Amino acid sequence: MNFGTSIQTERIRDCDQTRRMLITFEQWEQEARRLLDPRSFSYAASGAGDESTIRANLESFQRWRIVPRILRDVADRDLSVKLFGQTFPFPVGFAPIGRQAMFHEQGEVASAKAAAILGIPFIQSMVSSYSLEKVADAQPSRWFHLFFGHDRDVLKSMVLRAERAGFSAIVPTLDRPEEGWRAQNLSLCVSPFMFRYGIGNFISDPIVRQKYGSTLTPQTMQYLTSNPHIRVEDFRFLRSITKLPIIVKGVLHPEDANMMINYGADGLIVSNHGGRHLDGAIAALEALPSIVDVAEDRVPVMFDSGVRCGADILKALALGAKMVFIGRPYLYGLTIAGETGVRHVIENMVADFDLNLGMAGLKHISDLQPSILSRNS
Ligand SMILES: Cc1cc2nc3c(=O)[nH]c(=O)nc-3n(C[C@H](O)[C@H](O)[C@H](O)COP(=O)(O)O)c2cc1C
Numbered sequence: 398m399n400f401g402t403s404i405q406t407e408r409i410r411d412c413d414q415t416r417r418m419l420i421t422f423e424q425w426e427q428e429a430r431r432l433l434d435p436r437s438f439s440y441a442a443s444g445a446g447d448e449s450t451i452r453a454n455l456e457s458f459q460r461w462r463i464v465p466r467i468l469r470d471v472a473d474r475d476l477s478v479k480l481f482g483q484t485f486p487f488p489v490g491f492a493p494i495g496r497q498a499m500f501h502e503q504g505e506v507a508s509a510k511a512a513a514i515l516g517i518p519f520i521q522s523m524v525s526s527y528s529l530e531k532v533a534d535a536q537p538s539r540w541f542h543l544f545f546g547h548d549r550d551v552l553k554s555m556v557l558r559a560e561r562a563g564f565s566a567i568v569p570t571l572d573r574p575e576e577g578w579r580a581q582n583l584s585l586c587v588s589p590f591m592f593r594y595g596i597g598n599f600i601s602d603p604i605v606r607q608k609y610g611s612t613l614t615p616q617t618m619q620y621l622t623s624n625p626h627i628r629v630e631d632f633r634f635l636r637s638i639t640k641l642p643i644i645v646k647g648v649l650h651p652e653d654a655n656m657m658i659n660y661g662a663d664g665l666i667v668s669n670h671g672g673r674h675l676d677g678a679i680a681a682l683e684a685l686p687s688i689v690d691v692a693e694d695r696v697p698v699m700f701d702s703g704v705r706c707g708a709d710i711l712k713a714l715a716l717g718a719k720m721v722f723i724g725r726p727y728l729y730g731l732t733i734a735g736e737t738g739v740r741h742v743i744e745n746m747v748a749d750f751d752l753n754l755g756m757a758g759l760k761h762i763s764d765l766q767p768s769i770l771s772r773n774s
């Protein structure tokens with residue numbers, strides 16, 4: 398599709414007017430840091446404990462180098478991918494990110510609009526600032542994310558609301574039985590002030606209102622969004638109440654991947670939650686190949702955690718991911734310029750990916766195989 402070249406031409410035209418553009422992840426992050434108050438920036442950027450998992454995610458991409466081929470006519474490239482009966486123009490989606498009104502007043506509505514224009518999936522966090530019904534109006538290809546809290550009635554109510562609002566998949570995140578040890582956030586007293594940004598789906602829920610009233614406290618929100626007792630029965634319950642595809646997010650062990658497929662998961666997202674919960678967890682990219690192996694094409698395996706540029710997208714796809722989800726980069730785009738900023742970030746990352754595919758001597762994303770990568774010792 399030559400997306401990269403046309404975007405570059407457009408960008409250089411913009412550049413003539415502004416003489417300055419934010420093109421790399423480091424620039425987006427730096428600008429977001431400048432715009433946000435320190436607590437909000439810390440909430441976005443920081444991770445669990447010593448942040449060794451955040452570093453591992455970034456380093457894992459550097460362990461793989463691309464071995465390009467030459468003389469292969471790569472002029473007409475095709476990035477499209479078919480997943481869950483839908484064709485997307487490129488294999489990139491929006492990871493669920495809660496509390497987006499902390500970063501821009503339009504929050505998830507702006508991000509979902511950007512996703513709609515780009516034609517790619519938007520996973521709406523259960524802990525979003527705006528209700529799923531409001532975000533639904535903004536985006537045709539939407540998947541709804543869930544945390545398992547303590548109350549199955551609330552979980553069921555949200556799943557039914559998502560079905561009614563036309564969401565086409567449910568994405569339970571299973572890597573967070575409790576909130577991780579966020580040392581940086583704790584030292585800035587981040588937690589208490591921000592809970593009110595994540596109540597959009599809860600204040601609008603009839604079961605929540607009936608059982609908990611309309612004034613939600615941080616304690617009630619924690620009760621409804623975390624449950625350290627979570628086990629296989631909870632997943633079976635979810636499977637029993639919906640026919641929508643269930644895409645399990647937060648799988649890192651191949652035995653868990655196999656178990657989830659056997660219990661009826663329709664897709665997996667290999668992710669360590671961007672290093673935000675278990676400090677010391679394996680880099681998600683390191684976990685990807687063994688999960689792709691065990692899945693044996695029974696369900697699509699997808700990926701997030703640490704994707705910052707086009708070469709990262711290429712490497713994750715070459716290691717077997719069918720789709721790659723973007724997290725912090727789009728949140729920084731949202732912070733900087735709302736819907737336009739989100740589009741800018743995704744368009745730049747995809748243009749970079751598209752050009753890299755051609756530079757590697759490939760035309761189709763299905764040509765991406767582990768054999769195009771070499772591992773550094
Ligand atoms: C501010 C913030 C909020 C997040 N909220 C959620 C959430 O509500 N549910 C969830 O499953 N993951 C959540 N995540 C994790 C992302 O979905 C994704 O796994 C992570 O951002 C990927 O790592 P990366 O941003 O370093 O690429 C959040 C991440 C950030 C940065």
Ligand SMILES: O=C(O)C(=O)c1ccccc1
Pocket residue numbers: 494495496524573595622670673
């Ligand atoms: O911050 C997060 O990573 C996250 O998953 C979350 C948890 C609860 C509310 C909002 C986001």
